[in-house]
Amino acid sequence: MVSAARTGVVLSCVTAADRRGLWVAERPDKPHVAYPGRGRVAGPAAVVHWQRAIVPRHPDLLEDEIENILLTVASCQPYEAARAIWDSALNKKLVDLAHLRRLPWTGAARRLVREASPWADSGLETFVIVRLRWMGLPIRSQIWIHGHRVDFLIGERLVLQVDGGHHVGAQRTEDIRHDAELMLLGYHVIRVGYEQVMNRWPEVQEQIMHAVAQGLHKA
Missing domain, CATH: 3.40.960.10 (VSR Endonuclease)
Incomplete structure (x- = not known):
């Protein structure tokens, strides 16, 4: 969190998913972060995601909202690993499927929002x-x-x-x-x-x- 604050990014993708207790197939060697859309990234030793957030990020935010985490996961991870994280978020009730389906997803996330399910325990x-x-x-x-x-x-x-x-x-x-x-x-x-x-x-x-x-x- 301190490193994210110093380098102008927010924790996201599999790093943020793991911090939230979601089922992550493999912890990455480098932290995954997202560019918040303002300022200049100081080049952290991390994987940086540049997608536009699907939920606006507050300027003081250091860790992404769950919807933005799912967005970065969708574009970063293979389908099975991404689907496991989406299913885990739904199973843990961190987000509602009906809510997700009202959002304007793009890319791989459009498939995931159609197929994700809350019924998988792991x-x-x-x-x-x-x-x-x-x-x-x-x-x-x-x-x-x-x-x-x-x-x-x-x-x-x-x-x-x-x-x-x-x-x-x-x-x-x-x-x-x-x-x-x-x-x-x-x-x-x-x-x-x-x-x-x-x-x-x-x-x-x-x-x-x-x-x-x-x-x-x-x-």
């Missing part, structure tokens, strides 16, 4: 939705089955659970118990972790494709 879930939609199957997220919420229900019977870092100890034991209950009820469960989704996605996709090929998604 960026991992956003990545899964984006990467599986080509299959053309109904994929519902955060569905309640037998008293517990599952991450994804593909078709009618294929459950996909995506574990973050908190699925250990008692949580892991409960997950295993619920998986067994689901299978006894006629569901097929595939459970994957963070590292698989982010770094070994082809393996995850292949498992799902083979399950669908066997009809395990059907009642």
